[in-house]
Amino acid sequence: RKFGYAIVGLGKYAVNQILPAFAECEYAKVTALVSGDMSKARRLGKHYGIEESHLYTYDNFDKIAQDPEVDAVYIILPNSLHADFTERSFRAGKHVLCEKPMAVTVEECQRMIAAGKKAGKKLMIGYRCHFDPVTHKAIELARTSIGKPQIISTDNGDNTDPTDPTYQWRLTRALSGGGALMDLGIYGVNGSRYMLNEDPIEVQATIMPPSDPMFREIDETIVWIMRYRSGAVAHGSASFNVNAMSRFNLQGTEASLRMDPATSYWCNSVSHCTSGDTHTWSTPMFTIPALNQFSAQLDHLAISVANNTPLAATGEEGMQDVRLIRAMYQSANSGSRPVSTDWGDWRKTI
Template identity: 45%
Template sequence: MKRDDARGWTRRGLLSTAGGMVGAGLWLPEALAAAGGKSEVKLPPMKSPTEVESPLPEPMAPDKRVGFAIVGLGRLSLEELLPAFGQCEKSRVVALVSGDKDKARTVARQYGVSEKNLYDYKNYDTLADNPEVQAVYIVLPNHMHAEYTVRAAKAGKHVLCEKPMANSVAECQQMIDACRVAKKQLMVAYRLQYEPHHRAAIQLARSKKLAALKLFSADNGQNQAPEPQWRHKKAMAGGGALPDVGIYCLSAARYLSGEEPVEVWGSLYSTPGDARFKEVEEDFLFTLRFPSGLIAQCTTGYGHHESRRMRLMGSEAWVDLDPAFSYSGLRMRISRKSPEDPRASDTLERSLPRKSQFAREMDHFAECVQNNRTPHTPGEEGMQDQRIIEALYRAAREGKPQKLEAPGKLDAFRGPPPSEG
């Protein structure tokens, strides 16, 4: 009979022992530990060392995970966030907040959320009385972010807030202050700063594999539906394409280089007569200049066919992603002089794990909550993006570049990097 390890356990004997313990009320990880093994599951390799072997997930037991309340049941929550909990290892959904009771009940049944854990915006503050909820994920229109972050902090809950963080620097500071006073973590949901392709691009840039960084270009835009929506209302959205989808280009230029811009320039345009853009801009083009000499040229729009790409150009190589900012399907290419043929350039495509971006960001936040650690994208990171966005709007209004002060260190507004596991 084949032995599974040096301790002499056989597969049949181990399963028999664990099975008996499960019957006694112990779940498999505890059963394995009680049987003398470790709680994580180990399997022998399936592929040759020349091939990529996918790591096994190592989820925590449900009662050990951080319990989240999802605040707002719009498209992002229903299409991305709630399904992503199925891939989370440290996070679970335990409560929902919605102004639509029928929708909340339907969604609760779909995801196994107890009806006693359904809230609306009036009784939101009573989350304070629910120990199952340790954190809230705010997925509301931009103008509501500050209010619901402050209320969550006062209720004793950690806050993960969708981007853009708020509609003004003053609101961002209010959110930071409220969480600091409450001694609760605040993180802005910059999903791509946790995504493997973007993490790899950061590593290429920071390790000098591209040599000196020279130019960054990015485009992120889409064609908005003609029906009225909150994103077309300046009071609710804070702006048009720039704070909604252009922020990805702005943020990427900052986290790839680690620098902050010292000068910005911007220009906006809206098609005359298009009802979608009476209050907010359709297109925004902007340039960022960084202390090292890196120049970023970015465009964003609400009226063209979807395009989501970026390229970082160094003196010896470039890396690009196309698509770069989508929820899935990201593709990375790297180009440099061929080490085998000095007459040629080699362009290779790198394929990386494709776990849900939202699962990655939620698990990072859960880990920070569990370990009382500053998130990689804390409130200060979101406030810096908002500070630059406000400078870009000033540049567009005044028709001239805007100077900014840059800190004298890299990653000045970020916390420790996420674990690469």
């Protein structure tokens, strides 16, 4: 039988991206829904063929322990709820796929990892780009065809609509844990690490003063620098008040790599330039067969559980990004002074 997922939180990402993606899964299917709004759960349950007995509220969620159709719980809730629902899911004896950012503090991440180990179940973080063939092509080029990696630049941003509930919790620190960096900058942080296959040893960040009171609790716009032992440097920005952007550039001693968009849902691209002429990208954009990142991600946990093979995005991976993000906030809140992140480079080749 297919590996069964319970989806917790029926918001924008769950409804628009994840639920439809099961149609293209080979090994996974959705078998339960968990929501605070039972009429929404019933409506979606009907659409996806899920019976009333597999619909749960946040309050009676723990009953999922007795649901044999559910192998894993996919947590797609506001960030500050990730840790509690992960622990509850492990207590119910299920595997967990948890959205990024893994949690809002390092302590929560540690609790989540410990709970998974105690339950003997897998914990995966929803880094969908790890399943994008365009990202894989970029990593291959970064390893083989640019000389020594020197400078990364990365920018992620979007506009905020404060009337849309999906943005409201993002503006509330207690629910989001932070602003543009937590939500969008994390793609640049994680991307810089997998592109260089190295972790930064020092970070520095500056939060720009908010341009609108709606951003008073969180970073509207943040810029940062990450320094690496190899001598490489990554600089990045994230903003909640710009036209949508998702860019990644890697400058090596012999060639340049450009991704724009880098981390979108469907249409990422990568180009490679060796000409020495900054105006000409000598290699045309690569043609890479499209692959549904969301379905591949859902299947990946199913395969990992069935064959006991390693996960592409573990809890430890998610925690390292949260640690770096917290260090960046620490820097930004202390006059942008450098903060050491030299915790040991545990990264293995992905």
